[in-house]
Amino acid sequence: MEKITNSRIREEYLRIKHKSGATILLYPMKGYSTAYALFGTKYGSVDTTFKTNADKDFVTVPEGIAHYLEHKLFENDECDAFELYAKTGANANAYTSFDKTAYLFSCSQKFEENLEILLSFVQEPYFTDETVAKEQGIIGQEIRMYEDDPGWRVFFNCLQAMYSKNPVRIDIAGTIDSIAQINKDLLYRCYNTFYNLNNMVISIAGNFDVDKTLEICDRLLKPSEDLGLKVIVPDEPLQVCTKRTTQKLSCAIPLFNIGFKFPAYEGKERYRNFIIYNILMEMCLGKTSDFYNTQYENGLINETFNVGVFCGRGYFSVIADGESRNPDKVMQEVKDELCRIKHDGLNKDEFVTIRNKTYGELVAGFNNVESVANNMLDYEINGIGIYDGIEIVAGVTFDDIKQALDEMDIENSVISIIEPAD
Amino acid sequence: MDNIINRRQIADGVYFSSITDSRYKKNYITVSFFDELSEDRATENSMVPCVLANRNSDYPTYKLLKNKLSTLYGASISTLSGRKYDLHYTGLSAYFLDDVYALSGEKITEEMTDILIKCLFSPVIENGAFPQSVINLERQTVIDDIETVINDKRSYAINRMLTTLCEGEPTAVMPQGTLEKANALTPENTYAAYKRLICNTHCEIMCVGCNDFKDVADEFTTAFSKIDRNNIRDYSLKISPIKEKTAEVTEKLSVNQSKMVLGFKSHSEDMGALVMMQKIYGGTTSSKLFMNVREKMSLCYYCSASFNEVKGLLIVDCGVEQENIEKAKAEIIRQLDEIKNGNFTDDDIMFAEMSLINNLNGIGDSAQGVAGWYIDHIVKDRIETPAKELEKYIGVSKERIIEAAKSCVLDTVYVLTSLDE
Structure with a gap:
C-alpha cells in the first residue's frame, strides 16, 4: 500500500496493488456526502486485435464490441445490475471510451452494499444468444441517435480523415452492420481477455471508509493470473489520410473540426505533451489570443470555438472545433496564425498567465468527488498518478512550449465540415 | 447538506x-x-x-x-x-x-x-x-x-x-x-x-x-x-391549464432517428405523491419506462419521464425508429395505466425513495448544485433544505401514488420525424 501525497494542495490518497491483480486507488474526501466509485478496464474501442498467452493467434473482433460488452455486463442470469442498485438508490452507469471501459456508481448512502454490487456483477458475465440479440435494438437506437448529432459526426469524420489505420477512426459504438456480427462467444472471448484483474483498476473518491472498502475488495476480487495480454496497435502513417471531408446534416450553422496529426507518445511523455500542446494552443488560438479576438470580432468564429489535444494509445492530435459560416477560411486563418507565431515568436508573459490558468483548473478538479475518481482512473490507465498533472504543469518551461511549436507540422492537417442539410 | x-x-x-x-x-x-x-x-x-x-x-x-x-x-x-x-x-x-x-x-x-x-x-x-x-x-x-x-x-x-x-x-x-x-x-x-x-x-x-x-x-x-430601483415587476407562477382534447403535432426534419415527446398534465396538489409517481414511472433505471420500453421491448436507448411541479407537467421523451413510434407510444401510455391500476410493488416505492434520498443528499457536494437548489426554491417561494424536502417523499402511500397517476391527463403528443416517408 502506497500513500501518495501532494504538498501543493495538501491532500493524499492510497494506491494499492491488490493480491488479486487489480490496482485500487482510494481518495477519501472529508466533509463530502457522496462517494463515487469506478471499476474500469484498460479496454476500449481501439482494442480490436489482440491475444493472450493462452491464444495461438491474434483475433480481430467486430467494431463496437467493447461498448456492446459494457451493455451486456449489466445482466446476469437472475437480474439486471440496475435492479440491485435500485434497492440502494445509487446512481449507476457505465461508459466505453477509446481506451477504457468503466462501470460506476455514485451514492450518499449504503456505500458498502453498492461496492459489493459493482465488484460482483463486473466479475460475473452472463451472455446468451437471446440476451445478446435483445441488446441490438437498444444499441441500434444509440447509434442512430449519434448519427443525428452534428457535433459527434464532425468529430468522427475528422478522426477518419486523420487516421487511416488506427481504430480510433471507428465510432465507439460501431455500426448497425458491425454490431450485427457480435455473438456471445465473441463477447466471452473479449471478456476473458480484458476483464482480467491485472488489466483493471478500482477508483473511489469521496465519503467512504478505507478499511471496510479493502475488506470488501479482499473478499470479492477473484485472483487472476496475468495472461500476458498483447494488443496490436496498427502502424499508423505519420501523414493524414484525407485533407478535407464534408457531410450534410440537419443543423443551422456549419460545424468544423480542424485536426493536426502528430506522432504518438506513450506514458508520462504523452501526458507531458498533452499539457505542453494545450498550453501552446491556448496561447496561439485560445480565448485571450489575438487570433480568437480578431476572428471573433470579424464574425468568422463564435463563442463555440475551442482548441485542445486529443490523445491516447497510438494517437496524438490537436483539434480546433467550432461553428462558422466559412469553415475553410477558419482553417486558412488558423494555419496562417500558427505560421506567423512560428516566425515572430511567442510571448513569455502570456505563457505564465496560461500556465497559471491551467494550474488553477487542475486544482479546481480536486473540488469534486466525481472528477477526482474519474481522473484517478484515467491517469492510472495511462501509467501516471493524479498529482503528476499538477507537477508537470508547474515544471513546464517557456522553452518547452517554443520547442513544441517548432516541431509542429502545420500542413499535416485536415478539416471536417458538417453542412446544413438542404 | x-x-x-x-x-x-x-x-x-x-x-x-x-x-x-x-x-x-x-x-x-x-x-x-x-x-x-x-x-x-x-x-x-x-x-x-x-x-x-x-x-x-x-x-x-x-x-x-x-x-x-x-x-x-x-x-x-x-x-x-x-x-x-x-x-x-x-x-x-x-x-x-x-x-x-x-x-x-x-x-x-x-x-x-x-x-x-x-x-x-x-x-x-x-x-x-x-x-x-x-x-x-x-x-x-x-x-x-x-x-x-x-x-x-x-x-x-x-x-x-x-x-x-x-x-x-x-x-x-x-x-x-x-x-x-x-x-x-x-x-x-x-x-x-x-x-x-x-x-x-x-x-x-x-x-x-x-x-x-x-x-x-x-x-x-x-x-x-447607486441604482434607482423602482416599480419592481412582480411575478406569479401559474399551473398549466389542461386542454379538452389531446393535441398532436408532427414535425418533419432531416433526421435518422425520430423523437417523441408526450406531455401529461396534473392539477393534483399532492406534490410528494406526484414526484414519487414520476420516479416509479420513468425517473430511474429501475422505472417502468426503462425496464419495459427499453429493456424488455428494445425500442429505445432512452425513454424517461421528468416532472415540473410548478406547472404540473409530466414529460416523457424518447428516441425511436419511425416505424416503432405507435408501438412506443402505446407502451408509454400503458405503463402509466399500470400505475393508475396499482400494478406496482412496495419495492418500486422503496426504490423511488432510495433514489430521492441518494440524489438529495448529494446536492451539497458541489457549489453549483447548492446554488441551483436554492435559486429554484427561492423562485418557488419555498426555501428549504434538501433534507426537509425529502420528508415530503418518504412514506407516501401506494394509494396516494395511484391517485397522482390518475390525475395525469395526456395533453400533447409531439413527434419529430424524418422527411422521407
Missing part, C-alpha cells in the same frame, strides 16, 4: 444569499434578474448578459478582460440566461479559485467581486447606449444561440413540444428569443432592456464557496445603493 442559507434584502427587490462551506476550493457567485418570459422581451433580455459578460469600464475589450481573468488562475465570468418555469432569468456568474490556493497571495475574491460588479453596473457606454461595435458582435452570438437550438434534437423536440403543451403561457416562449427580434437589436433597445433589468426586476445574488462573502455583500449593497 446541513448548511443553512443566509438570505437578506440589500435593496428594493434585491436579495443577497450566501452559503459558506470549507469543502469547496472555488467560489461561485450568480447574479440573476427575473422577468416574466415574453416574446416581446426575451430576445433583448438574452442580449444583455452577452453585452455585459465580455467587457467593463476597467477592461473595455474582450481580450483585456479575458487576459485579466487568466491571470486570476482561469477565473471566469459567464452569462446566465434561461427558462425557469414562467420566468426568464438573465445575469452573470463568477467562478474563481479561493484566495487560499493562490500561488502568490493574490486577493482573487476581492478582484473578482470588483470585476463582476463593474461588468454589471459599469459597462462600456458610448453616447448613452452600448457601442454599436459591441452590439454587432454580440447580436451574432444571440442569433447563433437561436439558430443552433436545432443541433441537439432531443432538447429541440422538448422545446417544440412545450410551445404546444403550454400554448399561450409564458413557459411556451423560447428564452433565446426570435431571429426577427435579434436582427432588430440596436444599442438603444439593448441598453433600455439593460436598464429595465437592473432597475425594475427582481434580483437574486447567490454566493457559494469557502469564503464568508461578508465583503462581497458589502460591495453589492454599495453598488445597488
